[in-house]
Amino acid sequence: MSSIDRRQREKNETQDKILAAARDLFLNHGFDAVSMRKIAEAIEYTPAALYVHFKDKVELMRELCRRDFAAMDAEILTLATIADPVRRMHEAGRIFIRFGTQHKNQYRLMFMTPHPRDILPTEEDLAEMRDPDQNGYAFMCKAVGDAVAQGRLRPEFGEIHATVQTLWAATHGVVALEITHSDDPWVPIRALAIRGELTLSMTLRGMIRATDPYHAELERIGASLADETARQPQGSSCPIGSMLSKAMNLIRPANKGDSK
């Protein structure tokens, strides 16, 4: 039985080789600009060989996404130790923004491209999606659920999915704006770190009740941001504030150089 095991292992190895080459090319040139032929050439294979391992180009990219977003989920799941559900939501938002802006091409495919409607989740998929110990979305649902149970949120945020999706939309907007407009000469886009922190603190302030103790934390962040933005020029350019980059961990310990 060891030979068929080895066969499988070898297959996985070339699969990984394909994925590595594809990731590198997609990251540097973008999904559309990279053809199957170029990926094949990079690993000295024939284009047709790729179709032995992946149904088509999209499926190949999707596998890259699955892996990177599993990594994001893993990172978000480490926040489970944070007792305060509101703070948990806050930190998860930070991770989401950072991850999205560091994996622009994968993010694009996952959240900025319509998914094929004909791939239905299996029962198993749904079970995993509902498990807050496995899935990022479920994790957020649990955080929101905890916050609701503790009476921390305003009444209109009592419906969990709507609330998670509102938080999601806000952070997604920050990432998407960065991806598509960060170097747009038509609009003076402000530093990601500032926009991210402004959005997150604003979002949470808008969600929690007026009496919530977390307002103290938001007030603190607001004060730093006020300092920071006051230093910004009213014109067009805008360097990244060092304090904020640190706050958002935008400079990370050289994670495989994965940022475009």
Add this chain to the structure above:
Amino acid sequence: MSSIDRRQREKNETQDKILAAARDLFLNHGFDAVSMRKIAEAIEYTPAALYVHFKDKVELMRELCRRDFAAMDAEILTLATIADPVRRMHEAGRIFIRFGTQHKNQYRLMFMTPHPRDILPTEEDLAEMRDPDQNGYAFMCKAVGDAVAQGRLRPEFGEIHATVQTLWAATHGVVALEITHSDDPWVPIRALAIRGELTLSMTLRGMIRATDPYHAELERIGASLADETARQPQGSSCPIGSMLSKAMNLIRPANKGDSK
């Protein structure tokens, strides 16, 4: 001189014919699925003829965008009569969300696709972009500027561009989520109207000072939303609340049937 005028008029007419066909096809099948050949076929021209009128496929789509977004700007600019700058921001957000979700393909190209970095705005362009009577972004800058001048916003929202972009990101997130995930079987996306209203009221509440009179209005909206979301199932499906659809004018007086 009338003959060259007529020449010009005829050229504009076929240009419009091309645009009309392209809009129709893009709307029904999406940008990528529509080839230049199909557009040409629809108006019984040769593919090469399109290149007499438009530099390339993207430029064609961009012209569609220009026109539709001029319409959105026009609609937003009618809000200039609203005295309260905070309410002006609120209503502009509503228009943005409605417009984005009603012109999904154009929205995609404008806000979800990287723009070519080599098209630099002329002095004239920049002048128009800074004029709140012509440009939607400038209009928002003025609204925020007014709000700041009146001391309505929290101190961290004193930098105008960062504030506009935060508002922009939040509304953009709502639209983008709708476009890419509204019929995703993996996530029970809530009705656009609810997510939009939740996001807008949350956003403004997070921006204005604790003492601001607009809190009363937000409180009112929050109460309706609390009613509405309380009626939602905790599970997956979610019909549109009639009251909210009206609030967001989601059903409009049959605007050329432009929604995909």
Add this chain to the structure above:
DNA sequence: ATCGGTCAGTGAACAGTGTTAGTTTACCAT
């Protein structure tokens, strides 16, 4: 009335794409 120029529209092609039959080749259990 004829010339010359302008220019919208054409026909045919180019270089590239994603993808797929049909075939070869290397390996393994028998």
Add this chain to the structure above:
DNA sequence: ATGGTAAACTAACACTGTTCACTGACCGAT
């Protein structure tokens, strides 16, 4: 040694966006 399995290759298909030399209708000027 033989037959089966499957990864990888060859060659093609149908399509894409785009270009370029060209026609042919129209125009103002001679």
